[in-house]
Amino acid sequence: EMFDAKYVATAMSLCMQVNWGCNFIVSLGWPFMNQLLGSYSFVPFAIVLAFAFFYSLFILPETQGTTPEALAADLVRRNSRSIVYEPNSNENPGAIDEEWRKAMEQLMKEEQEEMQTGNFNYGFQSVQAQGNQE
Structure with a gap:
């Protein structure tokens, strides 16, 4: 739900x-961890799980019922304090x-030029033109 439909397959x-990479690392490290920690071998996994739980609870936005555009706007709004973009900067403009x-x-x-020639449309309608429309 966090990606546009065209990016879902790539993201997945x-x-x-x-x-799979993490599973491979865990399977390589498990024998050493089990030998070192014994019956407490699952404590590191519990700690990682707790961090992941609190991260998803407090940091990640709720995606249920939102569109990817609304989610992107929410993420920009949340992170706008840390993002600095100055389009008027004179340093090497893109x-x-x-x-x-x-x-x-x-x-x-x-x-x-249109203002000087008197042809500029200011976006207003005259009172007479409004009366004719009714």
Whole structure:
């Protein structure tokens, strides 16, 4: 539910690979851990399980009944304090920022020309035009 439909297969594949990798590591380490800890061999697993439980309880968002877009917006809202993006920064602007700046300059230039010629549409309708629509 956290990914768009086009990424679900890739995400599940990656999760399964991580799962099998962790299982492999546990199976390699289990004999040594069992020999070292004896009857307390499951304590490290219980600790990891407790961390995972509290992480999923307090950190991960609830996904039931939400769309991926709403979930992404929620994650951005939650993490926006730590994400800093300054599109107006003069330090090495990216191609998109440069293209956006050029487009906005062109739009402002066109609007100024329309204002000077008297053809600019301010988005208002005259009272007479509103009366004719009713």
